[in-house]
Amino acid sequence: xxxxxxxxxxxxxxxxxxxxxxxxxxxxxxxxxxxxxxxxxxxxxxxxxxxxxxxxxxxxxxxxxxxxxxxxxxxxxxxxxxxxxxxxxxxxxxxxxxxxxxxxxxxxxxxxxxxxxxxxxxxxxxxxxxxxxxxxxxxxxxxxxxxxxxxxxxxxxxxxxxxxxxxxxxxxxxxxxxxxxxxxxxxxxxxxxxxxxxxxxxxxxxxxxxxxxxxxxxxxxxxxxxxxx
Amino acid sequence: xxxxxxxxxxxxxxxxxxxxxxxxxxxxxxxxxxxxxxxxxxxxxxxxxxxxxxxxxxxxx
Numbered sequence: 001x002x003x004x005x006x007x008x009x010x011x012x013x014x015x016x017x018x019x020x021x022x023x024x025x026x027x028x029x030x031x032x033x034x035x036x037x038x039x040x041x042x043x044x045x046x047x048x049x050x051x052x053x054x055x056x057x058x059x060x061x062x063x064x065x066x067x068x069x070x071x072x073x074x075x076x077x078x079x080x081x082x083x084x085x086x087x088x089x090x091x092x093x094x095x096x097x098x099x100x101x102x103x104x105x106x107x108x109x110x111x112x113x114x115x116x117x118x119x120x121x122x123x124x125x126x127x128x129x130x131x132x133x134x135x136x137x138x139x140x141x142x143x144x145x146x147x148x149x150x151x152x153x154x155x156x157x158x159x160x161x162x163x164x165x166x167x168x169x170x171x172x173x174x175x176x177x178x179x180x181x182x183x184x185x186x187x188x189x190x191x192x193x194x195x196x197x198x199x200x201x202x203x204x205x206x207x208x209x210x211x212x213x214x215x216x217x218x219x220x221x222x223x224x225x226x227x228x229x
Numbered sequence: 230x231x232x233x234x235x236x237x238x239x240x241x242x243x244x245x246x247x248x249x250x251x252x253x254x255x256x257x258x259x260x261x262x263x264x265x266x267x268x269x270x271x272x273x274x275x276x277x278x279x280x281x282x283x284x285x286x287x288x289x290x
Contacts, residue, residue, distance in 0.1 A: 115266065126262035199250055
């Protein structure tokens, strides 16, 4: 997935072996799902040398969840948004949730490239300002849950509206909080792809989820479920 | 209820959803935080990013 993962642990009793298991799991996920490795199941599905029915249970689970989220987001979250099969947008959050479950620590934060799984807080979480890379535009205090941000301020992060193939207009960043990182990340991606229509869509997110959208030139729209301090 | 992507149904739902959104102006602040959420996506960028700076500062403590 080409993504740095950092574990923050505030628990002297946490066994290093748990963290080793969590990172070993993430490497296994990369081997199964990487679009850069020709031997991964995802690459073989795309190449037509592996049928979905013959893929492993983890890959089938992820593809099923991608399909459910595609329906739930009106097609704005799409594992084929750029043509080729690429479920990375769901895999990252899904894999980090499972990695966190492998770590027996009272207080844990897993950070996968700015998308977070939090346990045993309080954790003070800053949301990166979409234009000023070393500033924050919001601060959250969370005991547990997930935080995901979609934006295009970094190279390599290109979100297109799957319906038009073009980058959305008028949106700078979308951050979603909620109980599950895979869903929060998919919702943030979908809302970003909707552009200026995203904030109204986030108002209908399921219970437990909240969203903050930054629109051009600097309008911040947040849902009732969003709790910044 | 989730809104579908487009069409008249969505517009009707959006018209109801809009008033419950809170609007504020974009601020640029700094605060003592444990971690930062953002769309950093490669290790090169990460090393140079705010989270990278926080992690470096922690290691130095």
